[in-house]
Structures are given as C-alpha cells and as structure tokens.
Amino acid sequence: MEFKPHGYQKHAVRHLIEKPAAALFLDMGLGKTAITLTALNTLMFDYFEVSKPLIVAPKRVAESTWDREAEKWDHLKHLRFSKILGTQRQRLKALDADADVYVINRENVEWLVTHYGRKWPFDMLIIDELSSFKSSASRRFRALKKVRPLIKRVVGLTGTPAPNGLIDLWPQIYLLDRGERLGQTITGYRTRYFIPGRRRDHIVFEWIPVSEEAIYKKISDICISMKAADWLEMPERIDRTVKVTLPAKAKAAYKQLEREYLLPFSDGDITASTAAVLTGKLLQLANGAVYDEDSKVREIHDAKLEALADVIEAANGRPVLVFYTYRHDLERIRRRFTVRTLDSPKDIDDWNAGRIPILLTHPASAGHGLNLQAGGNIIVWFGLPHSLELYEQANARLHRQGQKNKVIIHHLVTEQTIDENVMRALARKSMTQNDLMRAVKARLEEMKR
Structure with a gap:
C-alpha cells in the first residue's frame, strides 16, 4: 500500500530527521509507528546517518506491531526485523541475525545493556511508550542512562507523557538530551521547578509545579504534541458511570476494613499494614473480593458482577471489551460469563472478525499498540x-480512527468507596496532561512554513 502522509505526519517525520533527540507526544491513532519507520528508513538509506537502530517497546508491541506496520507500506516492506525476545538463547540468536531493525521488550533492556557493556552497537534508539521510563529509580531507566552517551539518535514516543503529573517528565527528557533541558538530576529538577505538597514528616507525596510554562518552554524545541481530535475524524465517545450499591453486609465489611485495617475471618484475616x-x-x-493474609480469595459481594451483567444484556449481542484489575476479578467474571481472554494474536484477529462476544483483558496487556476497533465499540471498566x-x-484500543460507531465506555463505580476517589484522581491527572499536550502542540502554521 502506498503511504500518502497527512500534513501533520510529514511535519512529524521532518522533526525526527532534523532532531538527533526528539519526542512525539502523539495521541493514539495518529500513526506514530509509520511516522517513525518512515523517518528511520530515510536516515538509514537516504542520509546514511543510522546503521543499527534498536526499538524498545512493550512486549506485545515488540512481538507484532512494528514489523506488521512495515509490511503494510510499500516504502517500508524491505525492512528486515530481528526480535530480541524469548529465552536467552533465542535473544542471543536474534542479536546475531542480519537485520535492519532490532526490537526488544523493555523488560530485557537491563539484560541487553549488561550483555554489551561499553561495546554497545546500536547508534539509534527508539523508545516506544517513553512514559514507561518515567521513574528515575527503575532499573530499565538506569540501564539506558549508562549507554545513552554511546547513542547518536534517540526518539521517544508516547501519547501520555505526564501520566501522574509533570514530575514524571524528567527521566523521559533525560534519555533524550542527557539533562540539557531539565537538568542533570531529578533532585535538581524538583528544586528548580516544584515545591513540596502533601507530606508526612520528611516524606513528600506530591510535588507542585511552580511554573508549568517554564517546563513546557524548556522542552518545546524537541517535543511536538498532537491530539487526534485536531487531525482525525474521531468517533464520538460517551463516558458513562454505572453506580454500584454495596449490599448492607458488604458495606459494613468495607467500613470495618477502612476503619480498623482489619477484616477478620475464622480461618484467616484480611489485613492492611499501611495506608x-x-x-x-x-x-x-x-x-467484590479480597486477598487475605494467606493469599486466599475472600468473596464479599457480587454487586459489580450484577452491574456487568446488566451492561452485557443491554449490549444486546454486541461485542463487549472488559478491563479487569485483579486476578480474582478475572476468575469471578469467567465463572459468571462465557468469555475469551486476550492472550495471543489469534485472539486479536478473532475479536476484530466479530467472533468474540466478550473479550476480557488487563489494561497493562492491551494498553499499547493494539488495533481492536474493528471488533466492537463497547468498553466496561470492571475495576x-x-x-x-x-x-x-x-x-x-476502540476509540481511534477506523472505529465506525460511537464508543461507549462504562465505568463500574461502587458508591461511597475508594472507586469514586480514583475516578476523581483520573480526571485531575488528565487535566495536567492536557495542559502539557497543549503547551507543546504543533501548530498548523509551523507545518505550512
């Protein structure tokens, strides 16, 4: 298929070619994989500036997304991929393979850095979902930090650059510019741009930015942001809160656990040692269920299962994508309904072909790079x-370009519980992130110039 880039895609490709360190804060569905591969192809075979690129991605994306995207486009079909996945023997074999592009899952980054040490061979690094490196204390961040001086070009891709606030930006930007814009250390970044918020004794739980605009200005030359709604015909999205009422006995149990950090049973208690x-x-x-001190599941109520049943019934046979949180959620839903879990590429194909009425998955497993919009338009958040x-x-996964129907997102929220707090917290975080996205947003006038 011929790649006919939109204006914003041309702008993004130029940005990646012109900037040795660059980030694309692109909403889902804007084609950042095709954009990045197009820029990479140009740098390798037209400009000869890159010889051995490495892509770091979530495992499921590393397995199937990047090479499949290249296969779609005529100008990228020649790219040969080697996937550094599986056992150590399989990973070593993939490293020895003659390929144009090497892809590894982020869990194996530390292993890769240890394997090569100072003999690091990759001259370009593409980090798919840059925000997964938002913790400066994580081993994956520290590993990449070691080899960052040995890499000529770095590209960071994400649609959610500040998932928990602007404090998350420092590690991500550091991997791009080695501290040139936001400072050499996270401590210096906090001191310069933030003041302590909520705290207990010497422990600070929240950092409040003094000047968000100052941070935005610092990174605006290497980061461009685009919202899907500005460039694509996005399907309508309807967010619905489904209120779930606890039965009296379950409500009493909730209050007791909340008050006493303890919910006793005759053969094992539910305890909480910290907040x-x-x-x-x-x-x-x-x-509806809790793990006790012996990791045994204690089932407390079925109120959310009843609410889920109502949503499924109202769907009237249309496919439903359900996101769960805990393993016991999965097992209880499985007992109640006939479901499939998202475990393999075949599950993706069957869902998109309309062969799965209820697809059950954890958001961490389906959160990146998967196109599921052909299979349905109804989402339920069980937790x-x-x-x-x-x-x-x-x-x-459903609310993206190519979706032909309104996307309806049901949130099962148990009244007078912490569920309500989480909903409010997600709304607050979204406001912060949207402010960042707007601040570094690519303007149409720039593209025209």
Whole structure:
C-alpha cells in the first residue's frame, strides 16, 4: 500500500530527521509507528546517518506491531526485523541475525545493556511508550542512562507523557538530551521547578509545579504534541458511570476494613499494614473480593458482577471489551460469563472478525499498540486503574480512527468507596496532561512554513 502522509505526519517525520533527540507526544491513532519507520528508513538509506537502530517497546508491541506496520507500506516492506525476545538463547540468536531493525521488550533492556557493556552497537534508539521510563529509580531507566552517551539518535514516543503529573517528565527528557533541558538530576529538577505538597514528616507525596510554562518552554524545541481530535475524524465517545450499591453486609465489611485495617475471618484475616496496602484492599473489596493474609480469595459481594451483567444484556449481542484489575476479578467474571481472554494474536484477529462476544483483558496487556476497533465499540471498566496512562491507552484500543460507531465506555463505580476517589484522581491527572499536550502542540502554521 502506498503511504500518502497527512500534513501533520510529514511535519512529524521532518522533526525526527532534523532532531538527533526528539519526542512525539502523539495521541493514539495518529500513526506514530509509520511516522517513525518512515523517518528511520530515510536516515538509514537516504542520509546514511543510522546503521543499527534498536526499538524498545512493550512486549506485545515488540512481538507484532512494528514489523506488521512495515509490511503494510510499500516504502517500508524491505525492512528486515530481528526480535530480541524469548529465552536467552533465542535473544542471543536474534542479536546475531542480519537485520535492519532490532526490537526488544523493555523488560530485557537491563539484560541487553549488561550483555554489551561499553561495546554497545546500536547508534539509534527508539523508545516506544517513553512514559514507561518515567521513574528515575527503575532499573530499565538506569540501564539506558549508562549507554545513552554511546547513542547518536534517540526518539521517544508516547501519547501520555505526564501520566501522574509533570514530575514524571524528567527521566523521559533525560534519555533524550542527557539533562540539557531539565537538568542533570531529578533532585535538581524538583528544586528548580516544584515545591513540596502533601507530606508526612520528611516524606513528600506530591510535588507542585511552580511554573508549568517554564517546563513546557524548556522542552518545546524537541517535543511536538498532537491530539487526534485536531487531525482525525474521531468517533464520538460517551463516558458513562454505572453506580454500584454495596449490599448492607458488604458495606459494613468495607467500613470495618477502612476503619480498623482489619477484616477478620475464622480461618484467616484480611489485613492492611499501611495506608497504601489498605488502598489496594479497599479497591479489591469494591470489586467484590479480597486477598487475605494467606493469599486466599475472600468473596464479599457480587454487586459489580450484577452491574456487568446488566451492561452485557443491554449490549444486546454486541461485542463487549472488559478491563479487569485483579486476578480474582478475572476468575469471578469467567465463572459468571462465557468469555475469551486476550492472550495471543489469534485472539486479536478473532475479536476484530466479530467472533468474540466478550473479550476480557488487563489494561497493562492491551494498553499499547493494539488495533481492536474493528471488533466492537463497547468498553466496561470492571475495576479502575490509578494510572492515567493505562486508562487512556486502553480506551484508545476502540476509540481511534477506523472505529465506525460511537464508543461507549462504562465505568463500574461502587458508591461511597475508594472507586469514586480514583475516578476523581483520573480526571485531575488528565487535566495536567492536557495542559502539557497543549503547551507543546504543533501548530498548523509551523507545518505550512
């Protein structure tokens, strides 16, 4: 198929070619994979500036997305991919393969850096879902930081650059420019641009930016942002909150756990040693079941299962994509309904062919790079994630270009529980991220120039 890029895609390709360190904060569905491969192809075979590129991606994306995208387009079909996946023996064999592009899942980044050390061979690094490197304490970030001086070109791709606030930006931008714009350390970045918010003793739980505009200005030369709604004919999206009422007994159990950090049973208790653990236990209980101190599942109520049944019945045979949070959610839903889980490329094909009435998956498994819009238009959140990145990426599996129907997103929210807090938190995080996206947004006038 011939690649006929839109104006914004041409602009993004030029950006990646002209900037040795560059980021695309592109909404889902804008074609950042095709854009990046087009720029890479030009740098390799027209400009001869790149000889051995490495793509770091989520596992499922590394397995099938990048090479499939290249196969779609006439100008990219010649690219040969080697996937550094599987056992160590399989990974070593993939490294020795004669290929144009090498792809690895992010969980194996540390292994790859240790394997090569100072003999790092890759002169271009493409990080698919740059926001997965948002923690400066993570081993994957530290690994890439070691070899960053050995890499000539770096591209970062994400639709959610600040999933939990602007404090997340420093590690991502550091991997691009080695601290040139936001500073050499996370401590310096916090000191320069933030003040402490919520805290207990010496522990700060929240950092409040002093000047968001100053941060945006610093990174605007290497980061461009585009929202799908500005460039594509996006399907209408309807967000619906389905209120779930706890039965009296379950409500009493919830209040007791919330108040006492303890819910006793004759053969094992549900306990929470800290506020963070308590938060997780309360979220589980709101869904209907909780792990006790022996990791045994304690089923408390079926209120959310009943709400899910109502949504499925109202769908009247139309396919439904259900996102769950905990393993016991998965098992309880499986017992109640006839479902398929998203485990393989065949599941994706069957869903898009309309052969799966209810598809069940965790947002972390389906959050990146999967096109599921052909299979349905109804989403149900059985449990809500804290991560705005997971939430938005998961919704974008159906709410993207090519979707022919309104996308209806049902949120099962248990009343007077922590579910309501999570919904409000997701809304607040979305506001911060949208501010960032607007601040570094590519303007049509720039494209014309």
